[in-house]
Amino acid sequence: MEGRAxxxxxxxxxxxxxxxxxxxxxxxxxxxxxARRPCPRQPPRKRSSPIHTTTLNSEAYQSSNPYRAIRxxxxxxxxxxxxxxxxxxxxxxxxxxxxxxPRIIPAxxxxxxxxxxxxxxxxxxxxxESTSSGRPIGREYWSVEKKLSFMDVHGIQTSVLxxxxxxxxxxxxxxxxxxxxxxxxxxxxxxxxxYPAPPSFPSSAPVPRFLCFGFLPLHPLFQSxxxxxxxxxxxxxxxxxxxxxxxxxxxLPAQHLDHPLMDGVYEACxxxxxxxxxxxxxxxxxxxxxxxxxxxxxxxxxxxxxxxxVAAARLLLSGYLDRYPDLRVLLAHSGGTLPFLAGRxxxxxxxxxxxxxxxxxxxxxxxxxxxxxxxxxxFFFDNVVYxxxxxxxxxxxxxxxxxxxxxxxxxHPFFPPVDAAEGEGSRQxxxxxxxxxxxxxxxxxxxxxxxxxxxxxxxWREGVLWRNASKLLCIPTxxxxxxxxx
Ligand SMILES: [Zn+2]
Numbered sequence: 001m002e003g004r005a006x007x008x009x010x011x012x013x014x015x016x017x018x019x020x021x022x023x024x025x026x027x028x029x030x031x032x033x034x035a036r037r038p039c040p041r042q043p044p045r046k047r048s049s050p051i052h053t054t055t056l057n058s059e060a061y062q063s064s065n066p067y068r069a070i071r072x073x074x075x076x077x078x079x080x081x082x083x084x085x086x087x088x089x090x091x092x093x094x095x096x097x098x099x100x101x102p103r104i105i106p107a108x109x110x111x112x113x114x115x116x117x118x119x120x121x122x123x124x125x126x127x128x129e130s131t132s133s134g135r136p137i138g139r140e141y142w143s144v145e146k147k148l149s150f151m152d153v154h155g156i157q158t159s160v161l162x163x164x165x166x167x168x169x170x171x172x173x174x175x176x177x178x179x180x181x182x183x184x185x186x187x188x189x190x191x192x193x194x195y196p197a198p199p200s201f202p203s204s205a206p207v208p209r210f211l212c213f214g215f216l217p218l219h220p221l222f223q224s225x226x227x228x229x230x231x232x233x234x235x236x237x238x239x240x241x242x243x244x245x246x247x248x249x250x251x252l253p254a255q256h257l258d259h260p261l262m263d264g265v266y267e268a269c270x271x272x273x274x275x276x277x278x279x280x281x282x283x284x285x286x287x288x289x290x291x292x293x294x295x296x297x298x299x300x301x302x303x304x305x306x307x308x309x310v311a312a313a314r315l316l317l318s319g320y321l322d323r324y325p326d327l328r329v330l331l332a333h334s335g336g337t338l339p340f341l342a343g344r345x346x347x348x349x350x351x352x353x354x355x356x357x358x359x360x361x362x363x364x365x366x367x368x369x370x371x372x373x374x375x376x377x378x379f380f381f382d383n384v385v386y387x388x389x390x391x392x393x394x395x396x397x398x399x400x401x402x403x404x405x406x407x408x409x410x411x412h413p414f415f416p417p418v419d420a421a422e423g424e425g426s427r428q429x430x431x432x433x434x435x436x437x438x439x440x441x442x443x444x445x446x447x448x449x450x451x452x453x454x455x456x457x458x459x460w461r462e463g464v465l466w467r468n469a470s471k472l473l474c475i476p477t478x479x480x481x482x483x484x485x486x
Pocket of ligand 1: 085279332411
Protein backbone atom coordinates (compact mmCIF):
# COMPACT_ATOMS: atom_id res chain seq x y z
CA MET A 1 0.00 0.00 0.00
CA GLU A 2 1.35 3.37 -0.96
CA GLY A 3 0.26 4.83 2.35
CA ARG A 4 2.35 2.36 4.30
CA ALA A 5 5.42 3.28 2.26
CA UNK A 6 4.82 6.90 3.15
CA UNK A 7 4.35 5.88 6.74
CA UNK A 8 7.66 4.09 6.88
CA UNK A 9 9.29 7.08 5.28
CA UNK A 10 7.68 9.43 7.76
CA UNK A 11 8.36 7.33 10.80
CA UNK A 12 12.01 6.84 10.07
CA UNK A 13 12.54 10.46 11.01
CA UNK A 14 11.43 9.60 14.52
CA UNK A 15 11.67 12.61 16.72
CA UNK A 16 14.56 14.24 14.93
CA UNK A 17 13.75 17.73 13.84
CA UNK A 18 12.87 17.87 10.15
CA UNK A 19 13.68 21.30 8.81
CA UNK A 20 12.13 23.01 11.76
CA UNK A 21 14.33 26.02 11.21
CA UNK A 22 12.56 28.75 9.41
CA UNK A 23 9.11 27.24 9.46
CA UNK A 24 8.19 27.92 13.03
CA UNK A 25 6.19 30.85 14.25
CA UNK A 26 6.08 31.18 17.99
CA UNK A 27 2.75 30.05 19.34
CA UNK A 28 0.40 32.87 20.18
CA UNK A 29 0.48 33.76 23.80
CA UNK A 30 -2.22 32.62 26.10
CA UNK A 31 -3.09 34.52 29.22
CA UNK A 32 -1.14 33.16 32.12
CA UNK A 33 -3.19 32.07 35.07
CA UNK A 34 -2.83 33.93 38.27
CA ALA A 35 -2.17 31.92 41.35
CA ARG A 36 -5.29 30.94 43.18
CA ARG A 37 -5.71 30.73 46.86
CA PRO A 38 -6.72 27.29 48.01
CA CYS A 39 -10.18 26.99 49.51
CA PRO A 40 -10.26 27.03 53.30
CA ARG A 41 -10.13 23.56 54.73
CA GLN A 42 -13.54 22.21 55.65
CA PRO A 43 -14.16 20.33 58.88
CA PRO A 44 -14.29 16.57 58.32
CA ARG A 45 -17.77 15.23 57.56
CA LYS A 46 -19.33 12.58 59.66
CA ARG A 47 -19.27 9.36 57.69
CA SER A 48 -22.70 8.11 56.79
CA SER A 49 -23.68 4.66 55.61
CA PRO A 50 -23.01 3.99 51.92
CA ILE A 51 -25.94 4.76 49.67
CA HIS A 52 -24.85 2.76 46.65
CA THR A 53 -22.65 -0.27 46.83
CA THR A 54 -23.09 -1.77 43.38
CA THR A 55 -20.09 -1.19 41.17
CA LEU A 56 -19.67 -1.95 37.51
CA ASN A 57 -17.64 -5.03 38.26
CA SER A 58 -19.41 -6.41 41.27
CA GLU A 59 -21.16 -9.76 41.25
CA ALA A 60 -24.45 -7.99 41.93
CA TYR A 61 -24.01 -5.93 38.79
CA GLN A 62 -23.05 -8.92 36.70
CA SER A 63 -26.08 -10.90 37.81
CA SER A 64 -28.41 -8.02 36.97
CA ASN A 65 -26.65 -7.34 33.71
CA PRO A 66 -29.19 -5.94 31.25
CA TYR A 67 -27.42 -7.57 28.34
CA ARG A 68 -30.04 -10.29 27.98
CA ALA A 69 -32.84 -7.76 28.02
CA ILE A 70 -31.09 -5.61 25.44
CA ARG A 71 -30.33 -8.57 23.26
CA UNK A 72 -34.04 -9.31 23.10
CA UNK A 73 -34.81 -5.88 21.66
CA UNK A 74 -35.17 -5.30 17.97
CA UNK A 75 -32.46 -2.67 18.25
CA UNK A 76 -29.73 -5.22 19.00
CA UNK A 77 -27.28 -5.16 16.12
CA UNK A 78 -28.25 -1.68 14.94
CA UNK A 79 -26.08 0.33 17.30
CA UNK A 80 -23.65 2.90 15.91
CA UNK A 81 -20.67 3.54 18.19
CA UNK A 82 -19.41 7.10 17.68
CA UNK A 83 -16.70 6.97 20.36
CA UNK A 84 -14.33 4.05 19.89
CA UNK A 85 -10.58 4.17 19.43
CA UNK A 86 -8.07 2.18 17.43
CA UNK A 87 -4.31 2.41 17.87
CA UNK A 88 -3.21 1.78 14.29
CA UNK A 89 -0.37 -0.71 13.80
CA UNK A 90 1.86 1.99 12.31
CA UNK A 91 1.17 4.23 15.28
CA UNK A 92 1.95 1.42 17.74
CA UNK A 93 5.30 0.86 16.04
CA UNK A 94 6.08 4.55 16.33
CA UNK A 95 5.34 4.56 20.07
CA UNK A 96 7.29 1.34 20.67
CA UNK A 97 10.42 2.84 19.12
CA UNK A 98 10.42 5.85 21.39
CA UNK A 99 12.66 6.15 24.44
CA UNK A 100 10.75 9.02 25.99
CA UNK A 101 7.13 9.53 27.02
CA PRO A 102 4.83 9.13 25.19
CA ARG A 103 5.92 5.58 24.54
CA ILE A 104 4.96 1.95 24.80
CA ILE A 105 7.12 -0.21 27.04
CA PRO A 106 7.25 -4.01 26.96
CA ALA A 107 6.04 -6.17 29.82
CA UNK A 108 8.76 -6.66 32.49
CA UNK A 109 11.20 -9.53 31.86
CA UNK A 110 9.85 -12.82 33.16
CA UNK A 111 6.19 -11.87 32.57
CA UNK A 112 3.76 -14.30 30.99
CA UNK A 113 3.88 -14.47 27.21
CA UNK A 114 0.51 -12.70 26.93
CA UNK A 115 1.36 -10.04 29.53
CA UNK A 116 0.29 -6.65 28.23
CA UNK A 117 2.61 -3.90 27.18
CA UNK A 118 2.31 -0.59 28.98
CA UNK A 119 1.38 2.75 27.49
CA UNK A 120 2.80 5.92 29.00
CA UNK A 121 1.00 8.95 27.60
CA UNK A 122 1.39 12.02 29.74
CA UNK A 123 4.51 14.09 30.37
CA UNK A 124 5.94 13.18 33.76
CA UNK A 125 3.86 10.03 34.01
CA UNK A 126 7.00 7.93 34.21
CA UNK A 127 8.36 9.99 37.09
CA UNK A 128 5.27 9.72 39.31
CA GLU A 129 5.33 6.56 41.38
CA SER A 130 1.59 5.92 41.14
CA THR A 131 1.51 6.18 37.35
CA SER A 132 5.02 5.17 36.30
CA SER A 133 4.00 1.70 35.15
CA GLY A 134 1.55 3.19 32.65
CA ARG A 135 -1.67 1.62 31.42
CA PRO A 136 -1.81 -2.03 30.43
CA ILE A 137 -2.38 -2.17 26.69
CA GLY A 138 -3.51 -5.45 25.12
CA ARG A 139 -4.54 -6.58 21.65
CA GLU A 140 -7.89 -4.84 21.90
CA TYR A 141 -6.00 -1.58 21.41
CA TRP A 142 -4.80 -2.33 17.91
CA SER A 143 -6.45 -5.50 16.64
CA VAL A 144 -9.27 -5.12 14.10
CA GLU A 145 -10.40 -8.66 14.94
CA LYS A 146 -10.68 -7.72 18.61
CA LYS A 147 -12.68 -4.64 17.69
CA LEU A 148 -15.05 -6.73 15.59
CA SER A 149 -15.43 -9.23 18.39
CA PHE A 150 -16.32 -6.43 20.80
CA MET A 151 -18.83 -5.04 18.30
CA ASP A 152 -20.50 -8.39 17.79
CA VAL A 153 -20.83 -9.03 21.53
CA HIS A 154 -22.35 -5.59 22.07
CA GLY A 155 -24.70 -5.43 19.10
CA ILE A 156 -22.74 -2.72 17.30
CA GLN A 157 -23.41 -2.40 13.58
CA THR A 158 -20.85 0.31 12.84
CA SER A 159 -17.90 1.69 14.79
CA VAL A 160 -16.73 5.16 13.85
CA LEU A 161 -13.07 4.68 14.69
CA UNK A 162 -10.94 7.48 16.00
CA UNK A 163 -7.25 7.79 16.90
CA UNK A 164 -6.47 8.41 20.54
CA UNK A 165 -4.00 10.05 22.89
CA UNK A 166 -1.23 11.05 22.60
CA UNK A 167 -1.98 11.78 18.93
CA UNK A 168 0.98 13.46 17.21
CA UNK A 169 1.90 16.23 19.61
CA UNK A 170 5.33 14.83 20.31
CA UNK A 171 6.54 15.10 16.70
CA UNK A 172 8.11 18.11 14.99
CA UNK A 173 5.61 19.88 12.71
CA UNK A 174 6.58 18.46 9.32
CA UNK A 175 7.00 14.94 10.70
CA UNK A 176 3.60 15.18 12.34
CA UNK A 177 1.98 16.25 9.08
CA UNK A 178 3.50 13.40 7.08
CA UNK A 179 2.68 10.82 9.73
CA UNK A 180 -0.91 12.13 9.93
CA UNK A 181 -1.31 11.72 6.19
CA UNK A 182 0.04 8.17 6.27
CA UNK A 183 -2.05 7.18 9.28
CA UNK A 184 -5.15 8.56 7.56
CA UNK A 185 -4.36 6.30 4.61
CA UNK A 186 -3.93 3.36 6.98
CA UNK A 187 -7.21 4.17 8.74
CA UNK A 188 -9.03 4.41 5.42
CA UNK A 189 -7.59 1.07 4.28
CA UNK A 190 -8.91 -0.65 7.41
CA UNK A 191 -12.34 0.96 7.15
CA UNK A 192 -12.80 0.24 3.48
CA UNK A 193 -12.16 -3.50 3.87
CA UNK A 194 -15.20 -5.74 3.99
CA TYR A 195 -16.25 -7.25 7.30
CA PRO A 196 -19.59 -9.05 7.38
CA ALA A 197 -21.97 -8.60 10.28
CA PRO A 198 -22.93 -11.72 12.26
CA PRO A 199 -26.04 -13.57 11.07
CA SER A 200 -27.88 -12.56 14.24
CA PHE A 201 -27.74 -8.91 13.23
CA PRO A 202 -30.61 -7.36 11.23
CA SER A 203 -28.38 -6.95 8.20
CA SER A 204 -30.94 -6.91 5.42
CA ALA A 205 -28.76 -4.40 3.59
CA PRO A 206 -24.95 -4.12 3.41
CA VAL A 207 -23.69 -1.81 6.10
CA PRO A 208 -20.22 -0.44 6.85
CA ARG A 209 -18.69 -2.04 9.94
CA PHE A 210 -16.09 0.74 10.18
CA LEU A 211 -16.00 4.44 9.41
CA CYS A 212 -13.62 6.94 10.97
CA PHE A 213 -12.49 10.33 12.18
CA GLY A 214 -9.06 11.21 10.79
CA PHE A 215 -5.85 12.64 12.27
CA LEU A 216 -4.76 16.27 12.13
CA PRO A 217 -1.41 17.51 13.55
CA LEU A 218 -2.94 20.42 15.44
CA HIS A 219 -0.45 21.02 18.20
CA PRO A 220 2.40 21.12 15.68
CA LEU A 221 0.27 23.61 13.73
CA PHE A 222 0.38 25.98 16.68
CA GLN A 223 4.19 25.81 16.51
CA SER A 224 4.30 26.44 12.78
CA UNK A 225 1.56 28.42 11.05
CA UNK A 226 3.07 27.39 7.73
CA UNK A 227 1.43 23.99 8.24
CA UNK A 228 -2.03 25.49 7.81
CA UNK A 229 -2.28 25.29 4.00
CA UNK A 230 -1.12 21.66 4.13
CA UNK A 231 -3.65 20.87 6.85
CA UNK A 232 -6.44 22.43 4.79
CA UNK A 233 -5.31 20.33 1.82
CA UNK A 234 -5.41 17.25 4.04
CA UNK A 235 -8.96 18.10 5.12
CA UNK A 236 -9.91 18.43 1.45
CA UNK A 237 -8.29 15.06 0.74
CA UNK A 238 -10.31 13.45 3.54
CA UNK A 239 -13.51 14.89 2.05
CA UNK A 240 -12.74 13.71 -1.49
CA UNK A 241 -12.96 10.17 -2.95
CA UNK A 242 -11.64 7.68 -2.18
CA UNK A 243 -11.05 8.73 1.46
CA UNK A 244 -14.45 10.42 1.75
CA UNK A 245 -16.09 7.01 1.58
CA UNK A 246 -14.85 6.25 5.09
CA UNK A 247 -13.90 9.60 6.67
CA UNK A 248 -16.66 11.43 8.49
CA UNK A 249 -14.59 14.13 10.12
CA UNK A 250 -11.52 14.64 12.25
CA UNK A 251 -10.75 14.15 15.91
CA LEU A 252 -9.31 17.21 17.67
CA PRO A 253 -7.59 17.35 21.03
CA ALA A 254 -9.58 19.46 23.47
CA GLN A 255 -7.13 22.32 23.66
CA HIS A 256 -6.67 25.74 22.07
CA LEU A 257 -9.88 25.52 20.04
CA ASP A 258 -10.04 29.33 20.13
CA HIS A 259 -6.53 29.72 18.68
CA PRO A 260 -6.36 32.20 15.76
CA LEU A 261 -5.00 29.51 13.43
CA MET A 262 -8.12 27.41 13.99
CA ASP A 263 -10.01 29.87 11.77
CA GLY A 264 -8.62 28.14 8.68
CA VAL A 265 -9.44 24.69 10.07
CA TYR A 266 -13.02 25.66 10.90
CA GLU A 267 -13.54 27.32 7.52
CA ALA A 268 -12.46 24.14 5.77
CA CYS A 269 -14.51 21.83 8.01
CA UNK A 270 -17.69 23.87 7.53
CA UNK A 271 -17.14 24.10 3.78
CA UNK A 272 -16.42 20.38 3.47
CA UNK A 273 -19.12 19.21 5.89
CA UNK A 274 -16.63 17.42 8.15
CA UNK A 275 -17.65 16.77 11.75
CA UNK A 276 -15.23 17.76 14.51
CA UNK A 277 -14.91 15.20 17.30
CA UNK A 278 -13.50 16.95 20.37
CA UNK A 279 -11.74 14.60 22.77
CA UNK A 280 -9.76 15.35 25.96
CA UNK A 281 -6.05 15.13 25.77
CA UNK A 282 -3.95 15.94 28.82
CA UNK A 283 -6.67 16.70 31.33
CA UNK A 284 -7.08 19.80 33.47
CA UNK A 285 -5.14 19.80 36.70
CA UNK A 286 -1.84 18.20 35.95
CA UNK A 287 0.58 17.05 38.57
CA UNK A 288 0.40 15.61 42.00
CA UNK A 289 -0.48 18.97 43.56
CA UNK A 290 -3.94 18.68 42.01
CA UNK A 291 -4.35 14.97 41.48
CA UNK A 292 -2.51 13.56 44.48
CA UNK A 293 -1.05 10.09 44.28
CA UNK A 294 -4.24 8.38 43.20
CA UNK A 295 -2.91 6.93 39.97
CA UNK A 296 -4.96 7.75 36.87
CA UNK A 297 -8.24 8.17 38.72
CA UNK A 298 -8.50 11.95 38.98
CA UNK A 299 -6.90 12.81 35.62
CA UNK A 300 -9.33 10.50 33.83
CA UNK A 301 -12.45 10.90 35.95
CA UNK A 302 -12.27 14.67 36.41
CA UNK A 303 -9.36 16.11 34.45
CA UNK A 304 -10.60 14.77 31.12
CA UNK A 305 -14.21 16.00 31.29
CA UNK A 306 -13.07 19.35 32.71
CA UNK A 307 -10.67 19.73 29.80
CA UNK A 308 -13.46 19.09 27.30
CA UNK A 309 -15.68 21.55 29.16
CA VAL A 310 -13.09 24.31 29.09
CA ALA A 311 -12.14 23.70 25.46
CA ALA A 312 -15.73 23.71 24.22
CA ALA A 313 -16.52 26.80 26.29
CA ARG A 314 -13.53 28.62 24.82
CA LEU A 315 -14.65 27.62 21.34
CA LEU A 316 -18.12 29.07 21.77
CA LEU A 317 -16.88 32.16 23.64
CA SER A 318 -14.38 32.90 20.88
CA GLY A 319 -17.09 33.82 18.40
CA TYR A 320 -16.02 31.13 15.92
CA LEU A 321 -19.49 29.57 16.03
CA ASP A 322 -21.04 32.84 14.85
CA ARG A 323 -18.48 33.00 12.07
CA TYR A 324 -19.08 29.36 11.15
CA PRO A 325 -22.66 28.67 12.25
CA ASP A 326 -22.88 25.35 10.42
CA LEU A 327 -19.95 23.73 12.21
CA ARG A 328 -20.97 20.41 13.75
CA VAL A 329 -19.03 19.48 16.85
CA LEU A 330 -19.28 16.13 18.64
CA LEU A 331 -18.17 16.30 22.28
CA ALA A 332 -16.69 13.28 24.03
CA HIS A 333 -17.95 12.04 27.40
CA SER A 334 -21.33 13.75 27.09
CA GLY A 335 -19.77 17.19 26.94
CA GLY A 336 -17.89 16.84 30.22
CA THR A 337 -19.45 19.10 32.81
CA LEU A 338 -21.11 21.49 30.34
CA PRO A 339 -24.63 20.02 30.52
CA PHE A 340 -24.53 20.62 34.27
CA LEU A 341 -22.83 24.02 34.14
CA ALA A 342 -24.39 25.57 31.01
CA GLY A 343 -26.71 27.76 33.06
CA ARG A 344 -23.82 29.11 35.06
CA UNK A 345 -21.91 29.82 31.85
CA UNK A 346 -24.95 31.72 30.50
CA UNK A 347 -25.16 33.72 33.70
CA UNK A 348 -21.47 34.63 33.78
CA UNK A 349 -21.51 35.71 30.14
CA UNK A 350 -24.62 37.82 30.69
CA UNK A 351 -22.96 39.63 33.57
CA UNK A 352 -19.57 40.21 31.94
CA UNK A 353 -19.40 43.49 30.01
CA UNK A 354 -16.92 41.95 27.58
CA UNK A 355 -19.58 39.54 26.45
CA UNK A 356 -22.72 41.64 26.24
CA UNK A 357 -24.26 40.19 23.15
CA UNK A 358 -24.21 42.40 20.13
CA UNK A 359 -21.63 44.76 21.63
CA UNK A 360 -18.65 42.71 20.61
CA UNK A 361 -16.87 40.04 22.54
CA UNK A 362 -13.24 39.07 22.65
CA UNK A 363 -11.11 39.85 19.61
CA UNK A 364 -13.75 42.25 18.32
CA UNK A 365 -16.13 39.44 17.45
CA UNK A 366 -19.73 39.36 18.48
CA UNK A 367 -21.25 36.69 20.62
CA UNK A 368 -24.77 36.66 19.29
CA UNK A 369 -26.31 34.11 21.59
CA UNK A 370 -26.08 32.66 25.05
CA UNK A 371 -23.61 29.75 25.43
CA UNK A 372 -26.38 27.21 25.96
CA UNK A 373 -27.89 28.11 22.60
CA UNK A 374 -24.63 27.20 20.85
CA UNK A 375 -24.59 23.95 22.84
CA UNK A 376 -28.00 23.11 21.42
CA UNK A 377 -27.23 24.38 17.91
CA UNK A 378 -23.67 23.32 17.03
CA PHE A 379 -22.86 20.52 19.46
CA PHE A 380 -23.60 16.82 19.53
CA PHE A 381 -22.84 14.49 22.42
CA ASP A 382 -21.99 10.87 23.04
CA ASN A 383 -23.58 9.12 26.01
CA VAL A 384 -20.30 7.89 27.51
CA VAL A 385 -21.18 9.01 31.00
CA TYR A 386 -21.83 5.69 32.84
CA UNK A 387 -24.53 7.25 34.95
CA UNK A 388 -28.22 7.99 34.72
CA UNK A 389 -27.85 11.43 36.28
CA UNK A 390 -25.37 12.53 33.61
CA UNK A 391 -27.63 11.26 30.85
CA UNK A 392 -30.65 13.07 32.28
CA UNK A 393 -28.65 16.26 32.70
CA UNK A 394 -27.79 16.14 29.02
CA UNK A 395 -31.44 15.59 28.10
CA UNK A 396 -32.47 18.50 30.25
CA UNK A 397 -29.95 20.80 28.53
CA UNK A 398 -31.01 19.80 25.03
CA UNK A 399 -34.76 19.64 25.60
CA UNK A 400 -37.21 18.11 23.17
CA UNK A 401 -35.78 19.95 20.17
CA UNK A 402 -32.29 18.64 20.82
CA UNK A 403 -33.09 15.02 21.45
CA UNK A 404 -31.46 14.02 18.15
CA UNK A 405 -28.05 15.20 19.40
CA UNK A 406 -27.06 12.32 21.66
CA UNK A 407 -25.34 9.17 20.35
CA UNK A 408 -24.19 5.91 21.83
CA UNK A 409 -20.51 5.40 22.59
CA UNK A 410 -18.35 2.77 24.23
CA UNK A 411 -14.91 4.42 24.52
CA HIS A 412 -13.47 0.99 23.67
CA PRO A 413 -10.76 -0.19 24.33
CA PHE A 414 -10.69 1.74 27.58
CA PHE A 415 -12.30 0.44 30.76
CA PRO A 416 -12.26 -3.29 29.95
CA PRO A 417 -13.52 -5.83 32.50
CA VAL A 418 -11.08 -5.81 35.39
CA ASP A 419 -11.36 -9.44 36.39
CA ALA A 420 -7.77 -10.23 35.50
CA ALA A 421 -8.14 -13.82 36.62
CA GLU A 422 -10.25 -14.50 33.57
CA GLY A 423 -7.71 -12.89 31.26
CA GLU A 424 -8.66 -12.80 27.60
CA GLY A 425 -11.92 -14.63 28.30
CA SER A 426 -13.21 -11.77 30.38
CA ARG A 427 -12.88 -9.53 27.36
CA GLN A 428 -15.14 -11.71 25.22
CA UNK A 429 -18.22 -11.11 27.32
CA UNK A 430 -20.15 -7.82 27.65
CA UNK A 431 -18.06 -5.10 29.17
CA UNK A 432 -19.74 -3.53 32.22
CA UNK A 433 -18.56 -0.08 31.17
CA UNK A 434 -20.17 -0.31 27.72
CA UNK A 435 -23.26 -2.01 29.09
CA UNK A 436 -23.75 0.85 31.50
CA UNK A 437 -24.19 3.17 28.53
CA UNK A 438 -26.89 0.84 27.24
CA UNK A 439 -28.46 0.46 30.64
CA UNK A 440 -29.02 4.17 31.16
CA UNK A 441 -31.14 4.29 28.01
CA UNK A 442 -33.63 1.97 29.66
CA UNK A 443 -33.87 4.14 32.75
CA UNK A 444 -31.92 1.75 34.93
CA UNK A 445 -29.97 3.06 37.86
CA UNK A 446 -32.62 5.50 39.01
CA UNK A 447 -35.42 5.26 41.49
CA UNK A 448 -37.42 8.14 40.05
CA UNK A 449 -40.53 6.87 38.31
CA UNK A 450 -40.77 10.01 36.24
CA UNK A 451 -37.28 9.51 34.85
CA UNK A 452 -37.91 5.84 34.21
CA UNK A 453 -41.03 6.74 32.29
CA UNK A 454 -39.06 9.22 30.18
CA UNK A 455 -36.29 6.71 29.51
CA UNK A 456 -38.82 4.27 28.12
CA UNK A 457 -39.47 6.46 25.12
CA UNK A 458 -38.62 4.16 22.28
CA UNK A 459 -37.94 7.02 19.94
CA TRP A 460 -35.37 8.56 22.25
CA ARG A 461 -33.62 5.25 22.65
CA GLU A 462 -33.57 4.51 18.93
CA GLY A 463 -32.20 7.96 18.30
CA VAL A 464 -29.29 7.45 20.68
CA LEU A 465 -28.56 3.92 19.52
CA TRP A 466 -28.35 4.56 15.80
CA ARG A 467 -30.72 7.07 14.20
CA ASN A 468 -28.93 10.26 15.34
CA ALA A 469 -25.48 9.04 14.31
CA SER A 470 -26.85 7.82 11.01
CA LYS A 471 -28.17 11.32 10.36
CA LEU A 472 -25.11 13.26 11.54
CA LEU A 473 -22.50 11.03 9.94
CA CYS A 474 -24.45 9.81 6.92
CA ILE A 475 -24.30 6.13 7.82
CA PRO A 476 -26.57 3.59 6.13
CA THR A 477 -28.18 1.28 8.64
CA UNK A 478 -29.12 -2.38 8.75
CA UNK A 479 -32.71 -1.60 7.88
CA UNK A 480 -31.57 0.00 4.65
CA UNK A 481 -32.32 3.48 5.92
CA UNK A 482 -29.97 6.34 5.41
CA UNK A 483 -30.85 9.38 7.38
CA UNK A 484 -28.59 11.70 5.41
CA UNK A 485 -26.77 14.74 6.63
CA UNK A 486 -28.56 17.58 8.31
ZN1 LIG B 1 -12.13 8.24 24.23
